[in-house]
Amino acid sequence: MNSFSIAFDNFKRNIKVYSLYIMSMIFSVIVFYNFVALKYNPDFQKANETNSYIKGTSIAVSYLLLLFIIFFIWFSSSFFLNQRKREIGIYAFMGVSNTQIALIYSIELIFMGITATAVGLILGVVFCKLFLMMLAKVAILNMKIGFFISIKAIIQTTLAFFIIFFVNSVLGYINIVRSKLIDLINASKREERLPKVNYVKGLLALICISVGYYFALHARGEKFEGNLLIAIIFVILGTYWFFGSVYSIIMKFIINRKKTLYNGVNIVSMSNIAFRIKNNYRTLAAVAILATVTLTSYGTVASLRYFVQIRDYIQKPYEISYMSSDDKVKQQVRDKLASSKKDIILETSTEVIIIKPHIYAETNLQLGEYVALKYSDFIKISSDLKVKDLKNFKKEKLSKGEILYVSPPSVVMSLYDYKNVKANINNKDYTIKNTLKTPIFGNSIPLCLILNDEDYDLLRPTSQIYEFNGIKINNTDNIKLLEKELITIKPIKNSLHVNVSKDKSFYSVFGIVYFLGAFLSLVFIIATGSIIYFKLISEAYLDKDKYVLLKRLGMTNKEIFRATTRQIGISYLLPLVVGIIHSCVAMSVLSKLIDYNIIMPAISSIITFIVVYVGYFIATTRKYMKIVM
Numbered sequence: 001m002n003s004f005s006i007a008f009d010n011f012k013r014n015i016k017v018y019s020l021y022i023m024s025m026i027f028s029v030i031v032f033y034n035f036v037a038l039k040y041n042p043d044f045q046k047a048n049e050t051n052s053y054i055k056g057t058s059i060a061v062s063y064l065l066l067l068f069i070i071f072f073i074w075f076s077s078s079f080f081l082n083q084r085k086r087e088i089g090i091y092a093f094m095g096v097s098n099t100q101i102a103l104i105y106s107i108e109l110i111f112m113g114i115t116a117t118a119v120g121l122i123l124g125v126v127f128c129k130l131f132l133m134m135l136a137k138v139a140i141l142n143m144k145i146g147f148f149i150s151i152k153a154i155i156q157t158t159l160a161f162f163i164i165f166f167v168n169s170v171l172g173y174i175n176i177v178r179s180k181l182i183d184l185i186n187a188s189k190r191e192e193r194l195p196k197v198n199y200v201k202g203l204l205a206l207i208c209i210s211v212g213y214y215f216a217l218h219a220r221g222e223k224f225e226g227n228l229l230i231a232i233i234f235v236i237l238g239t240y241w242f243f244g245s246v247y248s249i250i251m252k253f254i255i256n257r258k259k260t261l262y263n264g265v266n267i268v269s270m271s272n273i274a275f276r277i278k279n280n281y282r283t284l285a286a287v288a289i290l291a292t293v294t295l296t297s298y299g300t301v302a303s304l305r306y307f308v309q310i311r312d313y314i315q316k317p318y319e320i321s322y323m324s325s326d327d328k329v330k331q332q333v334r335d336k337l338a339s340s341k342k343d344i345i346l347e348t349s350t351e352v353i354i355i356k357p358h359i360y361a362e363t364n365l366q367l368g369e370y371v372a373l374k375y376s377d378f379i380k381i382s383s384d385l386k387v388k389d390l391k392n393f394k395k396e397k398l399s400k401g402e403i404l405y406v407s408p409p410s411v412v413m414s415l416y417d418y419k420n421v422k423a424n425i426n427n428k429d430y431t432i433k434n435t436l437k438t439p440i441f442g443n444s445i446p447l448c449l450i451l452n453d454e455d456y457d458l459l460r461p462t463s464q465i466y467e468f469n470g471i472k473i474n475n476t477d478n479i480k481l482l483e484k485e486l487i488t489i490k491p492i493k494n495s496l497h498v499n500v501s502k503d504k505s506f507y508s509v510f511g512i513v514y515f516l517g518a519f520l521s522l523v524f525i526i527a528t529g530s531i532i533y534f535k536l537i538s539e540a541y542l543d544k545d546k547y548v549l550l551k552r553l554g555m556t557n558k559e560i561f562r563a564t565t566r567q568i569g570i571s572y573l574l575p576l577v578v579g580i581i582h583s584c585v586a587m588s589v590l591s592k593l594i595d596y597n598i599i600m601p602a603i604s605s606i607i608t609f610i611v612v613y614v615g616y617f618i619a620t621t622r623k624y625m626k627i628v629m
Helices: 003-013 015-040 048-093 098-138 151-178 181-185 199-217 221-256 266-275 277-315 327-339 375-384 390-396 453-462 479-487 504-552 557-594 599-628
Strands: 320-323 344-355 358-360 364-366 370-374 402-406 422-425 428-436 448-451 464-473
Touching (some): 003 098, 015 504, 221 557, 504 557, 504 599, 557 599
Parallel strands (some): 402 428
Antiparallel strands (some): 320 464, 344 464
16 A cells, blocks of 8 residues: 555544644634635625725735644644554554655645535535625624625635645654654553642742733833733733642642542642643643633724614714803704604703813824713713713712713723823813713714813803803604705704714724624634633543553443543643633723723633533533543
């Protein structure tokens, strides 16, 4: 038999071993093809408002996915190579040269790549329309999606994955050629020993993580990029040291407690974990970091979607707004509404003044004209609009010299935190007590400050005074016609704002980012789970003889199951918990940037991750038991 035939027979014989790996790769190919096909789809190219966003986002996401796939394939292939080294050693012992063995293994890897790419492309083409229909629905794009096969996307996907698998097979070829016969035969006989406990390194790990958290939580303004980079470096370093040292300290503590160690099957499961820390800590640390990236990514896109859902609430609290203190003009507006058969649900009038503050953030900034209103009027408006945070606003209780900064409604996120920043108004210094993101005037007056009532009264005589009027109506049918009628009232022509409809282009952009980001996160979740799966299954083959011996000594199947579930559970749980803690810190930073409570998106991302990992835990336990039994 030639090398090609042997490789093909090996591939068919080991297809069950490769099954999860191939399925993960097939899913990656499906997603990658759909991301690439998105920018070539003629239906989406017709959407002029969002076409540039679709192209830019799909390209960026495709590159990120490709980088992750390269890492995943490299790691998975090293797992398969270690699994096969003893078999390869037997070939070498039989007189087959390392070069020929390496060629057989490389061809086998290429078979896996061809299978995953071919099946992934077929399924990608089949499900492409469904993928695009889901995207159009999430992004609120009013379009018909036809069935479309992108030849360019097929070529790019095939080329990308061919290069990845080819380079990977070459690396495997080099690895085997350089291996010695004795190393190949004894590949599965690794020496396992308890790692040395390093308390200094363990303490440094906790310090590094704490320092990283500190810099992350203080990443605002001009220091944002620098602080964020420092935070990432310290957290990654601290995470690796945590699994290399703190993990060892915890396991040593458990082993030294005899009551715990000799309780049931703990002596088996805890010993397996403790003796393999040295070989496993890098993998667990890498998975924890990848879990952090995945959770944070999904939490971010979910938060942006959450922001979009409440954006109209902030930007458009009224259907109609204008500036006028003339009662006759107000009555004219009411008459126009009545003639258009519009019932007024809410009508509010608030006096405001125009000020020109200097706000001292990182630099001395003069941010043009601001509208200022009394704190008592702000509470009244919030009460009329039934703002959810009204109770919290009432607790603010502005003292003299304190002001509240209202974040512009259109701002998604801001690097600047104006809390405790000084603002100079008419040569008098004020302190910004807090920053709020809440509906007051909406887009009609984007720049707004809230003053203590006494301070407002002092500034009033030297300021321009206006009266804001906001109206909510029972329905918005034919509101464009109503707008034309209201414009005929000359005194309010320049200040009139009528909210005709939702800004669909804005919704579409964030819908695209959310959908593609969520899909990318799903690939990451599947891949990180697969990494732990491959690691644990490789350990199952090493433990097989051990469990056979324990069974002969009287250990029951139920006890073996309990021992393996604890061992597997800790391997999944620990990196997941560390990843969740890291991502919670990251999402708290995001919450400050967008100035919203994003606890619900954060919880949804964590629950999604846990559900997928529970599935992997069950699959790993079943496979592990089949191997060791």
